[in-house]
Amino acid sequence: MVEEISHRMKRKAAFWGLGGLAAGFAAAVAWKRRSRGLDFRDSKYLLPSREKESSRERIRRNVEGFYGIGPRMAGSPGEREARERILAAFSLIGLAEVKTERVPVLDWSGLAHLSQDERFFEAIPFGGTRSVRCEGMAVDVGYGRPEDYAGLSRKDLLGRVHLASVGETHRAQKYIQAMLHGAKALILCHNEPREGKVDFVEIGMGLPLMPIPAVSVSFETGRILKENPRPLVIEIEAERKFCWTYNVTGIVKGRTSKEVLIGAHFDSWNGGAYDNASGLAALLEVAASFQKRPAFRTLRFTAFTAEELTMQGSLWSCLLHPKRLLATSAMVNFDALGVREGKTYLNCPARLEERIRELPAFQRFSSLTGHKIEFLSPPLVFSDLIWYHLVGIPCAWNVDLPVVEYHTPSDTPAILDYELLEAEIDLSREIADFFANSRR
Secondary structure, eight states, X not given: OHHHHHHHHHHHHHHHHHHHHHHHHHHHHHHHHHHHHHHTSOTTSOOSOOTTOOHHHHHHHHHHHHHHHOOOOTTSHHHHHHHHHHHHHHHHHTOEEEEEEEEEEEEEEEEEEEEETTEEEOOEEOTTBOSEEEEEOEEEOTTOOHHHHHTSOHHHHTTOEEEEESBSBOHHHHHHHHHHTTOSEEEEEOSSOOSGGGGOOOOOOSSSSBSSOEEEEOHHHHHHHHHSOOOEEEEEEEEEEEEXXXXXXXXXXXXXXXXXXXXXXXXXXXXXXXXIIHHHHHHHHHHHHHHTSOOSEEEEEEEESOSTTTSHHHHHHHHHOHHHHHHEEXXXXXXXXXXXXXXXXXXXXXXXXXXXXXXXXXXTHHHHHSOOEEEOSSOOOOSTTHHHHHTTOOEEEEEEEOOTTTTSTXXXXXXXXXXXXXXXXXXXXXXXXXXXXXXX
């Protein structure tokens, strides 16, 4: 009897042992497949390189990969998938100290309802707008610039719903002007006709706190409202919630503790090829090039979360890592690249213009792309560079503006010009190299 029990126990042990080996083997195979996919075969994962793949092909693949995730707002499943891909890519490139850094984010979601004379229009609320219902007469304020308001009387503006067109100034500036001129609400109208719903501006957060409601509408809706200045009703249902999300960072160690930050945000309202899969592809491309040839200063590559929610990811990176901020000698920002319909601008301190003009990539840029680079003066102070600019750190940002597909569902890989994007990445790489190796 004892021998029979012992024999049964041995058979069970053998069975479970074989089962464990099988499970272990299956896990190893799964891990191997995942690793092989990360290496170059599985297109689900983004990589720094593939065999016989050109730089332009790699850039296109990475843009399409991030775009294919879909919306990547902070705290969403899409944002988590993008973060995992960036972690995998940073590790494969060979960056050191690759990790996520937790940041608190005030998330927001909302729906808008817009009506006039019992006719309903589709509208999208500005991120950050509170729940509210308001009524008011509409008034057309052009592009919402100070000069547009100068031709209107205060009685025509006070307590009215201001209709401002996209373009000329940033949406936050239009919002501020509307508040300053006594608006009850702001409606941002697309400035060019587009078929279907692609003409909606899925607007990002203009300000952390939104005292007056604001929504965006299509060109066609804007035209109807401007031609019929009758009372409007705006209703917004919004929810704010606290959540944790993460930046992703890694470094290429230099010969000094001083750092050059190279950053791009990975959140987006839609699939966001232009804003900002283009910047992520640039970040990976530049990281791979510097990993092969370390610089004098340490290079820190950071993918920021929550840029669309008032640059919260980069803000918390500064607040939670003050020693790192003090060690940062310069920043290169990647955001909104590779579209020919706009102009190519370089956003940098005026004192650096002459030195940047001497870079080989700058000198060949026009002949390669047909685009002339224009220096912005004064520089644009938004995107993730804002906090570094405010504390006096030199920042460089190559950006293509204006782009009508910005923050719309039609921001797809098809609107990008990969020859232009590749040239912009080369220029930014040389600017980063100048920051990293300059002994001044």
